[in-house]
Amino acid sequence: MFKMQLYWQIIIGLVLGLAFGIASAIIGWGGFTTAWVAPFGTIFISLLKLIAVPLVLTSLITGVASLSDLRKLSRIGGKTITIYVITTAIAVTIGLVIVNILQPGNNVPDDMQIKLQETYQADASSRAGSAQEVKERGPLQPIVDMVPSNFFQSASSNRNMLQVVFIALLVGIGLIQIPKKKAKPVLDVFEGLNDVIIKLVDIIMLMAPIGVFALIAQTINTVAGEDPGQVAELLGALGYYMIAVIIGLGIHMAVTYTAILRSYSKMPLKTFYTGIGPAQLLAFSTSSSGATLPVTMERCEDELGVSEEVSSFVLPLGATINMDGTALYQAVAAVFISQALGLDLDVGDQLTIVLTAVLASIGTAAVPGAGIIMLVIILEAIGVPSTGIALILGVDRILDMLRTVVNVTGDATIAVTIAASEGQLGPPKPKAD
Numbered sequence: 001m002f003k004m005q006l007y008w009q010i011i012i013g014l015v016l017g018l019a020f021g022i023a024s025a026i027i028g029w030g031g032f033t034t035a036w037v038a039p040f041g042t043i044f045i046s047l048l049k050l051i052a053v054p055l056v057l058t059s060l061i062t063g064v065a066s067l068s069d070l071r072k073l074s075r076i077g078g079k080t081i082t083i084y085v086i087t088t089a090i091a092v093t094i095g096l097v098i099v100n101i102l103q104p105g106n107n108v109p110d111d112m113q114i115k116l117q118e119t120y121q122a123d124a125s126s127r128a129g130s131a132q133e134v135k136e137r138g139p140l141q142p143i144v145d146m147v148p149s150n151f152f153q154s155a156s157s158n159r160n161m162l163q164v165v166f167i168a169l170l171v172g173i174g175l176i177q178i179p180k181k182k183a184k185p186v187l188d189v190f191e192g193l194n195d196v197i198i199k200l201v202d203i204i205m206l207m208a209p210i211g212v213f214a215l216i217a218q219t220i221n222t223v224a225g226e227d228p229g230q231v232a233e234l235l236g237a238l239g240y241y242m243i244a245v246i247i248g249l250g251i252h253m254a255v256t257y258t259a260i261l262r263s264y265s266k267m268p269l270k271t272f273y274t275g276i277g278p279a280q281l282l283a284f285s286t287s288s289s290g291a292t293l294p295v296t297m298e299r300c301e302d303e304l305g306v307s308e309e310v311s312s313f314v315l316p317l318g319a320t321i322n323m324d325g326t327a328l329y330q331a332v333a334a335v336f337i338s339q340a341l342g343l344d345l346d347v348g349d350q351l352t353i354v355l356t357a358v359l360a361s362i363g364t365a366a367v368p369g370a371g372i373i374m375l376v377i378i379l380e381a382i383g384v385p386s387t388g389i390a391l392i393l394g395v396d397r398i399l400d401m402l403r404t405v406v407n408v409t410g411d412a413t414i415a416v417t418i419a420a421s422e423g424q425l426g427p428p429k430p431k432a433d
């Protein structure tokens, strides 16, 4: 009962935030919004991020330690990664088909192109610089990056989530291998901590409506700046491109995820979407699958009946490496930029996009705006000037919100699927409140 209400409270917060953001852009309340409204959004997002690392650590350690054999762990791991990669490749393909049919890049007037390039040049170059650093690393670097040399350093940044996953797996495996009597007190501590953290998610979510209100209001405030007229102009010029991304994301969610859910679990779509709804709303408001992770895990376990063992492994991994929405967007954006710059892409280039977009999305951090940085790598692979991202920067935040929703939905879909295939999809947990 309480949870359902919360869902609507968040929606109301979102709608009011939207209205407030637009009103403040029109009236010129930008300064007021930044000073008095935005901090509540920042506090909310910080609280969510604050519990992300401890949650992954405690739930994964207890999850692995409760598995009595390692074969099971490698079976679930192999299955999860395979499905993650396949669904991402499907997402990229959908994006490519849509963008080739709609050809949105051929609809941007020349003068608008020049204006966009000029406006976003500086920003585009700084992002291209960040991408360059990523590119200069060797092919095995992502694997090297996964293995930390210092625990506290890994735990000190939410960007290092994969390292935390790695540490938790190791500790969990270690716990299985020592005598039960010695493992028990350690495990009890982690289990207790895990329960406390899950309770904290509930408490933090009480602030969700206000947090979401503030986040959305401030996002609109930043996008609109002091000149709401410019937003209308941007939307006009880049409308087709945005529509192509949105249609692609819609198809992937409505067709791919529905097909997967239908084929592997008996879960009705309504149950799935009501259960995961608050996580989707948060993904939309925060543009970060990392910040949404605690809620995604809680909803999957409590509302969808995914066992803790599966959710604590599949979801943190998914938030870090499985980004279908990002990959789809990167494919559409890459082709859009080439079309707008009048560069032809042959079949080989399109295949390169499939490969690089799957890899780039794996390497994309689960934070706002990370997708556009990795896009530079794809552009370079197909010989398109990376400063072309200046064309799409103006509307990136809006698309970031949408692709993050798909990223989170994808993780939840696979968590349900893996749980069903392992016989670990139970009924939802009864509510204490």
Ligand code: ASP
Binding pocket: 287, 288, 289, 290, 323, 325, 326, 364, 365, 366, 367, 368, 369, 370, 371, 372, 400, 403, 404, 407
């Ligand atoms: N914001 C996205 C996420 O956290 C990543 C991206 O920029 O595409 O899932």
